[in-house]
Amino acid sequence: MSSLQRVAELARKARMLFSRRERFDHDLEEEMRLHRDLRAEEIHDSGATEPDSHAAAQRRFGNTLQLQEEIRRAWGWAWLDHLSQDLRYAVRVLRKSPGFTSIAVVTLALGIGANTAMFSLINSVLLRPLPYSDPDQIVSVFERNLARGIPANGCSYVDLLEIRRSETFAAVAGVQNHQLTLTGAGDPTVVETVVVTPEIFSILNVRPLAGRYLYAEDNTPGAAPAVVLSEGLWRGRFGADNTLVGHSIHLDQQAYTVVGIMPAGFRTPEAGPKQEVWIAAAKDPLFSAWMPSPGGHWLRLVAKLKSAGPLGPTQSRLDALSTQLIKQSPAQRTGWSLRVAPLQEVMVGEIRTPLLVLLGAVGLVLLLACVNIANLLLARATSRSREVALRQACGAGRGRIIRQFLTESALLGLLGAVIGVALAYSSIHALGLLLPANIAAQRPVELDVWVLGFALLISMAASIGFGLAPAVLTSRTDVQSNLKHGSAQSGSDRGSLRLRGLLTRAEIALAMVIVVAAGLLVRSLLKMTSVDPGYIAEHVIRADVSLPRYQYKTPQQWAAFSDALMERIQAQRGLEDSAVAVPPPMYGQVNLAFVIAGAAPLPPGAVQSANYVSVTPKYFGVMGIPLLRGRVFNPEDSASSPRVAIISATLARRYFKDENPVGKEVVFGFPPDTNITREVVGVVGDVRDVALTQDPGPMLYVPFAQAPFWGDVLVIKSSLPTGTIVAGIRQAVDAIDKNLPITEVEKLPDALETSIAQPKFRTWLLAAFGAVALLLAAAGVYGVVSYSVASRTKEFGVRATLGASPASIRKMVLREGVGLAGIGLAVGLAAALAVTQLLKSQLFGVPAYDPITFLLSAAILVAVALLACYLPARRAMRVDPMVALRYE
Amino acid sequence: MPRDEIPPGTLYMLILRVLSRNGELHGYEIAKAIETLSEDVLQVEEGSLYPALQRMLIKGWVKAVWGVTSGNRRARYYRLTAAGRKQLEQEISQFERVMGAVTRVIQTA
Numbered sequence: 001m002s003s004l005q006r007v008a009e010l011a012r013k014a015r016m017l018f019s020r021r022e023r024f025d026h027d028l029e030e031e032m033r034l035h036r037d038l039r040a041e042e043i044h045d046s047g048a049t050e051p052d053s054h055a056a057a058q059r060r061f062g063n064t065l066q067l068q069e070e071i072r073r074a075w076g077w078a079w080l081d082h083l084s085q086d087l088r089y090a091v092r093v094l095r096k097s098p099g100f101t102s103i104a105v106v107t108l109a110l111g112i113g114a115n116t117a118m119f120s121l122i123n124s125v126l127l128r129p130l131p132y133s134d135p136d137q138i139v140s141v142f143e144r145n146l147a148r149g150i151p152a153n154g155c156s157y158v159d160l161l162e163i164r165r166s167e168t169f170a171a172v173a174g175v176q177n178h179q180l181t182l183t184g185a186g187d188p189t190v191v192e193t194v195v196v197t198p199e200i201f202s203i204l205n206v207r208p209l210a211g212r213y214l215y216a217e218d219n220t221p222g223a224a225p226a227v228v229l230s231e232g233l234w235r236g237r238f239g240a241d242n243t244l245v246g247h248s249i250h251l252d253q254q255a256y257t258v259v260g261i262m263p264a265g266f267r268t269p270e271a272g273p274k275q276e277v278w279i280a281a282a283k284d285p286l287f288s289a290w291m292p293s294p295g296g297h298w299l300r301l302v303a304k305l306k307s308a309g310p311l312g313p314t315q316s317r318l319d320a321l322s323t324q325l326i327k328q329s330p331a332q333r334t335g336w337s338l339r340v341a342p343l344q345e346v347m348v349g350e351i352r353t354p355l356l357v358l359l360g361a362v363g364l365v366l367l368l369a370c371v372n373i374a375n376l377l378l379a380r381a382t383s384r385s386r387e388v389a390l391r392q393a394c395g396a397g398r399g400r401i402i403r404q405f406l407t408e409s410a411l412l413g414l415l416g417a418v419i420g421v422a423l424a425y426s427s428i429h430a431l432g433l434l435l436p437a438n439i440a441a442q443r444p445v446e447l448d449v450w451v452l453g454f455a456l457l458i459s460m461a462a463s464i465g466f467g468l469a470p471a472v473l474t475s476r477t478d479v480q481s482n483l484k485h486g487s488a489q490s491g492s493d494r495g496s497l498r499l500r501g502l503l504t505r506a507e508i509a510l511a512m513v514i515v516v517a518a519g520l521l522v523r524s525l526l527k528m529t530s531v532d533p534g535y536i537a538e539h540v541i542r543a544d545v546s547l548p549r550y551q552y553k554t555p556q557q558w559a560a561f562s563d564a565l566m567e568r569i570q571a572q573r574g575l576e577d578s579a580v581a582v583p584p585p586m587y588g589q590v591n592l593a594f595v596i597a598g599a600a601p602l603p604p605g606a607v608q609s610a611n612y613v614s615v616t617p618k619y620f621g622v623m624g625i626p627l628l629r630g631r632v633f634n635p636e637d638s639a640s641s642p643r644v645a646i647i648s649a650t651l652a653r654r655y656f657k658d659e660n661p662v663g664k665e666v667v668f669g670f671p672p673d674t675n676i677t678r679e680v681v682g683v684v685g686d687v688r689d690v691a692l693t694q695d696p697g698p699m700l701y702v703p704f705a706q707a708p709f710w711g712d713v714l715v716i717k718s719s720l721p722t723g724t725i726v727a728g729i730r731q732a733v734d735a736i737d738k739n740l741p742i743t744e745v746e747k748l749p750d751a752l753e754t755s756i757a758q759p760k761f762r763t764w765l766l767a768a769f770g771a772v773a774l775l776l777a778a779a780g781v782y783g784v785v786s787y788s789v790a791s792r793t794k795e796f797g798v799r800a801t802l803g804a805s806p807a808s809i810r811k812m813v814l815r816e817g818v819g820l821a822g823i824g825l826a827v828g829l830a831a832a833l834a835v836t837q838l839l840k841s842q843l844f845g846v847p848a849y850d851p852i853t854f855l856l857s858a859a860i861l862v863a864v865a866l867l868a869c870y871l872p873a874r875r876a877m878r879v880d881p882m883v884a885l886r887y888e
Numbered sequence: 889m890p891r892d893e894i895p896p897g898t899l900y901m902l903i904l905r906v907l908s909r910n911g912e913l914h915g916y917e918i919a920k921a922i923e924t925l926s927e928d929v930l931q932v933e934e935g936s937l938y939p940a941l942q943r944m945l946i947k948g949w950v951k952a953v954w955g956v957t958s959g960n961r962r963a964r965y966y967r968l969t970a971a972g973r974k975q976l977e978q979e980i981s982q983f984e985r986v987m988g989a990v991t992r993v994i995q996t997a
Contacts, residue, residue: 009946027954031964032938034957035916039934062935070939074946 013076028068036061082400086407093408100380101412104373108416108462110772111366113423116447116455117431118359120424123454124445125348125355125435131265131442133205136308140270140346141172141301141318147335148609149697150591152346154300155338157281157291160197162325163301163338168317170306173200174299176287177271180251181548181741185237188739190546191276193251194268195284203304204268209234211245211260218259219280221288227256228278231264251277252285253550265442269343270300273441285549295332296671302343314340335607351435353841354762358434360838361514361769366462368510368776371503373412374466375783378496378503381405381474388474401475402468409467410460417459421452433761469499497788504780505824511770511777512828512861513835518770519853520836520846521763527845528756534687534696535585536624537748539717541725542584544744545733546711558708559639561736565712566616568732575728577717579619582709585689586755594668594700596655597677610651610698611689612670614707620646620684622717628652630662630682637703644703645678651698652683668700670707678702692756693844715748722747759842777861778868785817786872796879806877813876817869818862825858832857899940900949901983904976907950907968914955914963915941941966949975 036057043053072081094101129135141163142152155163160174174197179190198214209231218226227249229238238244248255256279267275281287281299290296305314318338326333345352381388388401396404428445435443473496545565552558562580569578583590590612595602602608617633619625628649637644645666652661661680669676686696718725726745733740746754789796796809836848846853906921907913913921918941919934944950949972955965968976 005948008948012946012948027964028938030962031915032935034914034961034963035919035934035938037961038916038959060934062933064935067935067938071942074939074943 025068028071032061032064032067082403083407086404087411089404090408090411094411097380100376104376104412105415105419107369107372107776108412108459109419109423111362111369112416112420112455112459112462113427114362114420114769115359115366115458116421116424116451117427118355118362119454120428120445120447120451121431121434122355122359123448123450124443125439126344126352127450128443130269130344130347131206132203134304134308135344136342137170137305138203138269138343139169139303139305139311139314139340140343141303141338141340142346143297143336144339145335145337145607148591148593148607152339153336154297156294156296156332157197157299158294159325159338160299160301162321163303163318166317166321168314168321169303171199171203172301172303173197173203174281174301175200175268175271176281176298176300177275178286179546180277180285181253181546181739182237182249182251182277183253183739184250188741189237190741190743191233191251192272192274193284194271194275194278195281195287196268196278197281197299200268200302203302204266206262206266208260209263210242211258213260213262214278214280219282221282223280223282225254225256225283226259226280227251228260228262229258230262230266230276233276234261251279252548254285256283267438267442269302269347273437293671294329303340311340311342348439351439353838354759355434357517357839357842358762358765358769360835361517361766364510364514365769365772365776366458367465368507368514368773370462370466371507371510372776372780372783374469375500375503375507375780377405377409377466377470378473378500379783379787381470382496385474398475402471405471405474406464406467409463409471412467413459413463416462417455420459421447421455424451424455434758434765436758470496473499497784497791500784500787501820504777504784504820505827507777507780508821508824508861508865509828509831511773512825512857513832514766514773515770515857515860516828516832516854517836517839518763518767519857520839520843520848520850521759521766523846523850523853524842524844525756525760525763528692528759531688531692531845533585533692533752534625534685537752539719540622540748541714541716541718541722542587542744542746542748542751543714543716543726543729543742544711545714545729545740545742547740549710551737552710555708556639558710559705562616562704562708562712564736565714565732568735569714569716569729570618572728572732574718574720575716575725577618577622579622579715580614580616580704580712581619581623581715582614582704582711582713584613584713584715585623585687586691586751587713589690590670592668592670592674592700594666597665597667608655608698610648610668610700612668612700612702613689614670614702614704614709616704619701619715622715623687625687626685628683628685629660630680632682632684633701633703638705641706643676643678643706644681646682646684646701647680648684648696648699648701649686650696651700654698666700673707692752693759759844762842774860774864778864781817781820781865781868782871784820785813785869786875788816789813789872789876792876793879796876797881797883800879800881809879810873810877813873814866814869817865817873821862821865825861828861829854829858898983899936900944901976901979903937903940903944903966904949904968904972904979907966908973908976912953912955912965912967914957914965916963918966944972947971947975 036054039060040050040053040057043056044050048056130138132138141155143155143159144151144153154176155174157174160172163169164172176195178193178195180193182189182191196214198216198219201213208228211228213228214226217223229244229249234240234244244258245260246258248257250256262278267273268278281291287298290298305311318340322333322337325338326336391401391404392398425447428447432440432445435445547558547561552561566578566580569575591609592612593607593609595608615633617635617637620627620632629652630646632646633644645668647661647666656664661683664680665677666680667675667677684701687699688694688696689699690697714729716725716729720728722745726742729742733742799809800806832854833849840848902922903918906918906925909925910917910921915937919937941950941952944966945952948969950966951969952964952966955963957963
C-alpha cells in the first residue's frame with residue numbers, strides 16, 4: 001500500500017471519528033437490523049413461525065455485539081473505547097478507596113508541586129533567554145586580577161575605548177550606577193541613576209516607550225545633557241505627563257533634557273535592581289572626571305558578539321589586548337586581564353548551583369513519593385489479585401490488565417499534577433525570595449506553557465514509574481490458584497513482598513541522600529550564624545547621608561560637614577557613641593594596593609592590597625573592634641597633622657611577620673592621592689567586612705579628617721529606639737542643611753541577618769524536603785513491616801504457643817525493620833558521599849564528607865525506621881496464639 | 889444440499905465481484921447475490937459481511953450511500969469505486985494463480 005493511500009485511509013478514519021461518531025453506531029445497528037429482518041421475512045415465507053424465523057435469522061447473522069466491536073477495531077476506535085472503559089473503571093476503583101486515593105494524590109501533589117515550582121524558577125532564571133534581542137550574543141566583559149584575588153572587576157573608560165578600537169565585538173558599552181538628587185519635582189529625592197555609554201541601548205535593543213534613547217553624540221563633553229527616564233519614575237514623579245519629553249529635569253542641580261522614557265520592565269544589566277534614570281557618562285557629575293584615567297575599574301562592560309558562537313576566539317583576542325594594555329601603562333594594568341563570559345551566566349552565576357541543588361532535592365522527593373505509591377499499589381495489587389484473576393478468566397489479556405492498572409496510575413498522576421500545579425502557583429511568590437533582587441526584578445517567575453508541560457511530563461513519568469511494577473506483577477498471577485485461594489496466598493505475593501522490601505530500601509537510601517544534604521546545609525548555616533564578624537553588631541544602627549556634589553565640591557567641605565554632623569549627633573543624649581565609616585562592613589569594599597616603606601621591592605607582578613576604610617575616631621569603640629597594639633585615631637589626627645593609619649591583625653601578621661608594625665610607614669591612598677606615606681599607629685582586630693562567609697582579609701584604616709568622602713555613613717551604638725535615633729540624625733542634619741536625604745537606615749544585626757537570608761531560606765527549604773523524605777521513608781517501612789506482620793500472624797501464634805516471649809517477638813519485628821534500613825543506609829551513604837560533592841560550593845565551614853552530619857543522618861533514619869516498626873511490632877506482640885492458630 | 893463456507897480471504901473478492909455486476913446493493917442483497925451467483929453452494933457467514941464492508945470502506949474500495957428499499961425501509965447501499973474495480977482485477981488474477989497452482993498439485997498427486 002502506498003503511503004498516499006495510507007494517508008487517505010487515516011483521513012477517512014479521522015473524519016469518521018470526529019464528525020459522525022455518534023451516528024455511526026446507530027447506522028450500523030439499523031443496517032444490521034434490516035438484514036436480520038429481511039432474512040427473517042424470507043424464513044417466515046418458507047413456512048416458519050414468526051418467533052422461530054427471527055431466532056433463526058439471528059443465528060445465521062452471528063453475534064451482533066462482537067461484530068460491532070470488530071468494526072470499531074477496524075476503524076481504530078477500540079483504544080478509545082477501552083480508554084473510556086478503563087477511565088470509568090479507574091474512577092470507580094479510586095472512589096471506592098478514598099483513603100488510599102487521597103494519600104496517593106496528596107503525596108503526588110506535594111512532589112509534583114515542589115518540582116513544578118522549582119522548575120518554574122529555573123525556567124525563568126536559567127532557561128528563558130534574557131529579555132533583549134539576540135540574547136545569546138550579549139556578553140559581559142570584566143577584568144580580573146588573580147594576584148590580588150579579585151575574580152571580577154570593572155574596566156576603565158580607556159579600556160572600553162581600546163576594546164572598541166580592537167573591533168573584537170560588534171558593539172561594546174559600559175554601565176555604572178549611583179545616586180543623584182532630583183530636585184524641582186516635589187521634594188528633593190535621590191534617584192537611582194544608571195550611567196552608561198549610549199551603545200548599551202542599541203546592544204539591548206529595547207524600544208523606548210516614548211521619545212528616543214541616548215545616542216553616541218549624547219556622550220561627548222560638548223553635548224547638551226540628556227536623560228532617559230524609567231516608566232516608573234515618569235508615572236510616579238511626573239504623573240505620566242505626556243509632554244515631558246523635550247522638557248528638562250534637574251539632577252544634582254544640573255538641567256538635563258528628557259529625551260525618552262523606557263518601559264517598566266527594562267533594566268540595564270549589572271546596574272542594580274532599581275533603575276530610574278539613564279544618563280551618558282560624559283554628562284555625569286562624578287564619573288565624567290574619571291573617564292580619561294587609564295586605571296580605575298568603575299565601568300562594567302556589556303558587549304555584543306559579531307555572531308553567536310563559542311567564546312574561545314574572543315577570549316584569545318582579549319588576552320592579546322590585555323598584554324598590549326599592560327605594556328602601555330604597566331603601573332595601572334599589571335596583573336589585570338580582560339575576561340569575557342555570557343551575560344546570562346554572569347547574571348545568574350551565583351544562584352545557579354543552589355537552584356539546581358534544590359531541583360535535585362525535589363526530584364529525589366518526587367522519586368520517593370513514587371516509590372511510596374508503588375509500595376501502596378503493590379500492597380493493593382496483592383489484595384486485588386482475585387479481581388484480576390476474575391477478569392483474566394473472562395478473557396482479558398495481560399496487556400489489557402496492565403493497561404487498566406496504568407490508567408489508574410495515570411489518573412492518580414493527573415490529579416496530583418492538577419493539585420500540584422495549583423500548589424506551585426500559590427507558592428511562586430514566596431519562592432521568588434530564592435532569587436537575588438537584581439534577578440527577581442528582571443525575570444518574573446511565571447507558570448508558562450513550558451512549566452505546565454513539565455508538570456504534565458513528570459506526572460506521567462511518575463505514573464508509569466510507580467504504576468508499572470505493580471501492574472506487571474499483578475497481571476502475572478496464576479488464574480487458577482488466585483480464584484481458589486483469594487488474596488493472601490497468591491503466587492505473586494512473595495514476589496511482591498520482595499519487591500516492596502527492595503523499594504523500601506531504595507526509599508531509605510534516597511531519604512539518606514536528602515537528609516545528609518539538608519544536614520550539611522543546616523550545619524553550614526549554624527556555622528554561618530555563629531561566626532564572629534569581628535565587631536559587635538548589637539544596638540548599632542547604620543544610616544547614609546549623601547552630599548550632593550554640586551553643593552559639596554571639595555574634600556574640605558566633606559570633612560567640615562562630617563565634623564559638624566558628628567558634633568551635633570554626639571551632643572545628643574544616647575547618641576554619644578557614633579562615628580562615620582566609609583565604607584562600613586558589608587557595604588561594598590574599596591580595595592587599594594599598598595607598599596611598606598623601606599621594605600624590599602615586590603617581585604614584578606606581585607601586588608599587596610587591602611580593603612580601605614575611612615573612619616572617625618570613635619569608630620572602633622562603636623563597633624567593638626578590639627585594639628591590639630598602639631592607639632586608635634583621635635581628634636588630633638586632622639587634615640593638618642601627620643598622616644596616620646591603623647592596620648588589621650591579618651595585615652600585620654601577613655606583611656610585618658614578627659616585627660612590630662607600629663611606627664612603620666605604609667604608602668597608599670584613595671585615588672587620585674594614591675602615594676601618601678602614612679605612619680602605622682595601631683593594630684586592630686580582624687573584621688569580616690565582605691561577607692560573614694568570607695575570611696577576613698588585610699585592612700587599612702585612615703582618619704576621615706585626613707581622607708574624607710563626599711558622603712557619610714553613620715554608625716551609631718545606642719539603646720534608644722530606631723525612630724528616636726533617626727529623628728536625632730534628622731535634627732542634626734537639618735541644622736546643617738535642610739535638603740539632605742537620610743537613606744538606607746538599617747540595624748546592623750538586621751543587615752547581618754539579611755546577608756545570609758538567602759542561604760538561610762534555601763537551607764530551611766531543603767530541610768523541609770528532608771523532613772518530607774523522612775516521612776515518606778517512614779511510611780514505606782511501616783507499610784512493608786506491618787504487611788509482613790499481618791501475613792505472619794499464624795507464625796507469631798505458633799511462636800507464642802511454643803513459648804516465645806512478647807519481647808522476643810517484638811525484637812524480631814524490629815530487627816526486620818532495622819534490616820530494611822541497614823542496606824538502604826549503606827547504599828544511601830555511598831550515594832550521599834557522591835552527591836554532596838556537588839554541594840561543596842554551598843557549604844561554609846563544613847566539609848562535604850562531614851562525619852558528624854553523616855552519622856547523625858544515619859542515626860535519624862534508624863530512629864525513624866524503628867519508630868515506623870514500633871506499631872507493627874506491638875501488634876505482633878499481642879497476637880493471641882489461639883486466635884492466630886484458628887485463623888484460616 | 890449442504891452449503892460450503894466461503895474460503896477464507898475470498899470474501900472481499902466475492903463482494904467486489906457482486907458489486908461490479910449489480911452496481912448498488914445493500915448488505916442483505918450482497919449476501920443473497922453471493923448465494924445466488926454460486927447457485928447456493930457458497931454461503932456467506934452473514935454477520936461477517938459487515939466488518940468486511942467497513943474495512944472496504946476504509947480502504948476506499950467501496951462507497952456507501954443511504955437509500956430506500958423496495959419495502960420502503962432505510963438501507964445503506966454500497967457501490968464500487970475505481971480503486972475497488974482495480975482491486976477486483978488484482979484479486980481475481982491472484983485467485984486464479986493460486987487456484988491454478990492448487991489444481992496442478994491435486995492433478996499431479
